[in-house]
Amino acid sequence: MPRVPSLHTHSRYCDGAGDIQDYVAAAMAAGLPALGASSHAPVPWATDYAMPLDRLPAYAAEVQRLRGVYAGRIDVYLGLELDYRPGVMAFYRDVLAPYPFDYLIGSVHYVGELDDRPWAFEASPGVFADGLARLYGGFTRRLVADYYALVREAAQVPEVNILGHIDRIKMYNVGDRYFSEDAAWYRDAVEETLVAIAASGKIVELNTSGWRKANPSPFPSPWIARRCAELGIPMCLSGDSHTPQQVAYRFREGAALLRDAGHREVVGLVGGQWTPLELKVDG
Ligand SMILES: [Zn+2]
Ligand SMILES: [Zn+2]
Numbered sequence: 001m002p003r004v005p006s007l008h009t010h011s012r013y014c015d016g017a018g019d020i021q022d023y024v025a026a027a028m029a030a031g032l033p034a035l036g037a038s039s040h041a042p043v044p045w046a047t048d049y050a051m052p053l054d055r056l057p058a059y060a061a062e063v064q065r066l067r068g069v070y071a072g073r074i075d076v077y078l079g080l081e082l083d084y085r086p087g088v089m090a091f092y093r094d095v096l097a098p099y100p101f102d103y104l105i106g107s108v109h110y111v112g113e114l115d116d117r118p119w120a121f122e123a124s125p126g127v128f129a130d131g132l133a134r135l136y137g138g139f140t141r142r143l144v145a146d147y148y149a150l151v152r153e154a155a156q157v158p159e160v161n162i163l164g165h166i167d168r169i170k171m172y173n174v175g176d177r178y179f180s181e182d183a184a185w186y187r188d189a190v191e192e193t194l195v196a197i198a199a200s201g202k203i204v205e206l207n208t209s210g211w212r213k214a215n216p217s218p219f220p221s222p223w224i225a226r227r228c229a230e231l232g233i234p235m236c237l238s239g240d241s242h243t244p245q246q247v248a249y250r251f252r253e254g255a256a257l258l259r260d261a262g263h264r265e266v267v268g269l270v271g272g273q274w275t276p277l278e279l280k281v282d283g
Helices: 020-029 053-069 089-096 125-136 140-155 184-200 208-212 222-231 251-260
Strands: 034-040 075-083 103-107 203-207 235-238 265-270 273-278
Touching: 020 034, 020 053, 034 053, 034 103, 034 265, 053 075, 053 089, 075 265, 103 140, 125 140, 140 184, 184 222, 203 208, 203 251, 208 235, 208 251, 222 235, 222 251, 235 251
Parallel strands: 034 075, 075 103, 203 235, 235 265
Antiparallel strands: 265 273
């Protein structure tokens, strides 16, 4: 098992199962040097997965308590996964200011609005198909362009450290139902985005949860991870864990993928610093 931090974890505070302490214990059992809690941040619209705003004080306090309990054994970090949408950062800056977050993951789970609500394109295959038809007239290329423009915007947010599952838009592209990743227009959209990310200095995660989805492929696809290596974009390993058992979900395969893609190391928070860690697949 690669001994790298697990920084993308969802607990009972949002849509995950188990207490944060269960994740810390699972990370220790897996030999990881650090565990970061990254619940879905409270958002100013209705969802069934995000942490309610009034839970934020208890969440921050619980992570800090566990940091003390586990001091000297495993690092425990306070993070969040932000839903990036245009204009939302003012809300986050306001509600997150009182807390000492160690890191933030910036993820795009919405594109535009449908029926006067943010359109959660990844909510289900049906929601995806419905929005694609009604917002884009079925023109996938325009949706993809809008999606990657949002990823580039998220990369410009100073507070964001890690960009989450950057090619999430492929989530329901089972059997290339909607597009081919080999299409020049798709590759161009990704390339423009990676160039912007490289300039931003952000970390891109290799999110292994993609292997649990209908279209079983990590986020991002291996060819994108390879371009990240070529462009000098640092990457980390994420399980996007929703149960303690997923704390290092397919980290071994993820590490092998990154190594095959040309990465010599991954980055992780260790001792409070973003640190390059040698990529050992079997170590
Ligand atoms: Zn996410
Ligand atoms: Zn997540």
